[in-house]
Every structure is written in C-alpha cells, then in structure tokens.
Amino acid sequence: MSVKLNTRQIGDVSVVDVAGRITLGEGSSALRDTLREMVGKGQKKILLNLGEVSYIDSSGIGELVSAFTTVTNGGGQLKLLNLTKRVKDLLQITKLYTVFDVHDSEVSAIRSFV
Amino acid sequence: MGEESRQTSETVERFLDSTLGSVDSAEELALSVAQRAGFDEGDLMKIGMAVRESMVNAVAHGNRYNANKKVRLSVASDGERFTVRIADEGDGFDFCDLPDPRSQENLMRASGRGIFLVRSFMDEFQIRRLEPGGTEVTLVKYMVSK
Numbered sequence: 001m002s003v004k005l006n007t008r009q010i011g012d013v014s015v016v017d018v019a020g021r022i023t024l025g026e027g028s029s030a031l032r033d034t035l036r037e038m039v040g041k042g043q044k045k046i047l048l049n050l051g052e053v054s055y056i057d058s059s060g061i062g063e064l065v066s067a068f069t070t071v072t073n074g075g076g077q078l079k080l081l082n083l084t085k086r087v088k089d090l091l092q093i094t095k096l097y098t099v100f101d102v103h104d105s106e107v108s109a110i111r112s113f114v
Numbered sequence: 115m116g117e118e119s120r121q122t123s124e125t126v127e128r129f130l131d132s133t134l135g136s137v138d139s140a141e142e143l144a145l146s147v148a149q150r151a152g153f154d155e156g157d158l159m160k161i162g163m164a165v166r167e168s169m170v171n172a173v174a175h176g177n178r179y180n181a182n183k184k185v186r187l188s189v190a191s192d193g194e195r196f197t198v199r200i201a202d203e204g205d206g207f208d209f210c211d212l213p214d215p216r217s218q219e220n221l222m223r224a225s226g227r228g229i230f231l232v233r234s235f236m237d238e239f240q241i242r243r244l245e246p247g248g249t250e251v252t253l254v255k256y257m258v259s260k
Contacts, residue, residue, distance in 0.1 A: 024170050025134045057166055058231055062224040069222055086159065093234055094227055095216040 003027040005034050013045040013110050014038055015081075019052035022060030031060070035067045035078075044076030045113045049106070051082030061090060068100065077101075081109050124150065125190040132177035132202075136185060137169040144189050144198055151191040151257060160235035161196070161255055167228040168200045168251050176202030176249055194257055201250035206243050 003020040016034060021027045038046060048064075050056075064080075071078040079101040083091070091097040103109035124147055130136035144165040148158055169185065177183035183203040190197045213220050215227045233239045238254035 023166070024137070024174070057163065057170070058225070058227040059170070061227060065222055066224045069224075090231075093231070095221060099221065 003030050005030060007034065007038070010110055013047055013113050014043045015047045015049055015106070015110075017049045017052070019054075021055040022053060022063065023055060023057045024059035028059045028063045031063050032066070035070070039070055039074055039076070044071070044074065046071055046076065046078045047081055047103075047106075047109050047113075048078065049081040050084065050087055053084055053087055056087050056090060061094060061096065064100070065096065077113055079103060079109055079112065081106055122193040123191065125188065127186070127188040130185045130187055132173045132179050132181065132183050132185060134170075134173065137166055137173060140169045140185075140187050140200070141166045143187070147189045147191055148196055148255075151196055153196070153255070153257070157255060161198075161253075164232040164235045164253050165198055165200070167232050168198070168253060171228055171251070172200050172202035172204075172249070175207065176204030178204065191257065196255045196257055198253040199250060200253075201244060201248055203248045205247060206249050 003018065003022055003026065006017040008015050008017070016038075018031065022031055035046070046067075048067075068078050081103050083102060088097065088102075091100065101112065103112065126143060126147060128140070128143065130139060141162050145158055145162050148161045153161065169187075172185045173179065177185065186199070186201040188197075188199045212229055213226060215221070215223065215230050220226060229239075232251075232253065236253045237256045238252070240252040242250050244250050
C-alpha cells in the first residue's frame with residue numbers, strides 16, 4: 001500500500017487521517033495535493049493524524065515541512081497527531097520535532113486550535 | 115544487532131533501472147540480506163532507510179530517471195560488516211559542501227535531509243566520484259557491537 005488519505009471535519013478543524021507510506025512519488029504527492037486543495041478552499045485549521053503512517057522518508061518529511069510553511073504563511077495552523085515512534089524519531093533527529101505542534105490526543109489537539 | 119548472527123557471508127549484486135520501483139527493490143533486497151545476517155528490527159529500519167535515501171539520490175539526482183542509465187547495487191555481509199554500495203551513471207554533484215539540514219537557515223527547507231539521514235543511520239558513509247562518470251556511495255553497518 002502507498003498512502004491513504006481520509007479527510008473529516010470537526011467543527012472548523014479539518015482532520016486528515018493518513019495511513020501507509022509517505023515516500024518520494026505517489027505517497028508524497030498525494031499528501032501535497034490534498035493539503036494544497038484544503039488550503040485552496042480556505043481551510044486554515046488542519047490536523048494531520050499520522051497514527052497509521054508505517055513509513056516516511058526524507059521526501060515525506062519535506063512534504064510535512066512544506067505543508068506547515070504553506071498553511072502558516074496563509075494565516076492558518078497545521079498540527080500533527082499520533083506520531084508513530086518512527087516518525088517521532090525522524091523529526092527529533094532532524095530537529096523538526098519542536099517546529100511542529102504535536103499532540104497525542106485528538107480531543108486536546110482540536111481544542112488547541114485558536 | 116541481534117545476539118546471534120545467522121549467516122556468515124553473503125554477497126548479491128544487481129543492475130537496476132533508474133526508476134522509483136528500483137528504490138523499493140533495492141530496499142527489499144538489502145533488508146533480506148540484513149535480516150539473514152541477524153540485524154534486529156531497529157537496525158533493519160536504519161539500513162532500509164539509508165538504502166532508500168541513497169537509491170533515491172542515484173535514481174533521481176544522479177541518473178535523473180534516464181532509461182539508458184543503470185544503478186549498480188551491491189550488498190555484502192561478512193560476519194563483521196554489512197556493506198551496501200550504490201553507484202549511478204550521473205554527472206555527479208558537489209558533495210563536499212552539503213549544508214546541515216538542522217541549522218536554523220536550512221531547518222524549514224523542503225529537501226536536503228537524505229544524506230544527513232544516511233550518515234545518522236549507518237556506522238560508515240563514503241562517497242566518491244567514478245571515472246568516466248557517476249557517483250558511488252558506500253554504506254557500512256557494523257555487525258559486531260564496537
């Protein structure tokens with residue numbers, strides 16, 4: 001499996017459930033397209049649920065960074081939910097862990113949006 | 115590294131097309147050899163990712179997906195060292211001055227983390243220019259804890 005993206009709306013927060021592999025090629029571009037579409041529609045509060053992400057490479061990490069920059073520059077907020085150990089380790093190694101607002105609980109993540 | 119190594123010596127070599135499919139194939143091949151060599155899950159993750167990132171560099175940045183160019187992959191384990199060599203036929207790149215992706219000015223860049231991750235995950239990393247053209251990277255993971 002490459003990547004599966006399901007989007008749901010909770011109040012004014014758009015939650016994207018990501019499952020599978022975010023790697024160079026289909027996985028990274030699918031995530032990029034989905035997030036660009038959301039930003040294009042004016043959605044400013046985006047929560048990426050990465051709990052079912054089995055693999056992410058440097059391209060996938062780059063997509064997370066690009067998405068964060070795009071959403072933030074547009075006046076919005078992008079937060080991460082349910083990082084697997086693998087994703088968390090990679091974000092720590094690359095010093096990106098503190099850049100993102102990371103949550104373990106969907107309820108608290110939703111509440112944290114202002 | 116697991117407590118016991120299951121196989122003492124193995125070498126495989128492949129010539130792969132310059133496609134993203136080859137990236138998956140190379141990772142699978144390296145992981146199968148590493149698994150037989152007895153690496154644990156944590157090391158397998160590191161090896162797999164280092165091979166993937168190096169293959170992406172060879173296929174995408176080295177050979178630029180050119181159907182006429184191949185990537186040579188060799189994977190060897192000898193009981194002490196697990197060695198992966200990946201060589202492309204590209205124009206090469208300036209690898210002497212790779213910026214640190216963790217520095218403040220590079221932190222939010224969308225790319226430039228591949229080689230950094232390879233270096234982080236492997237015990238040795240070497241890169242050399244090939245004549246008449248191409249780049250070869252050598253990745254080594256120690257099979258005996260030092």
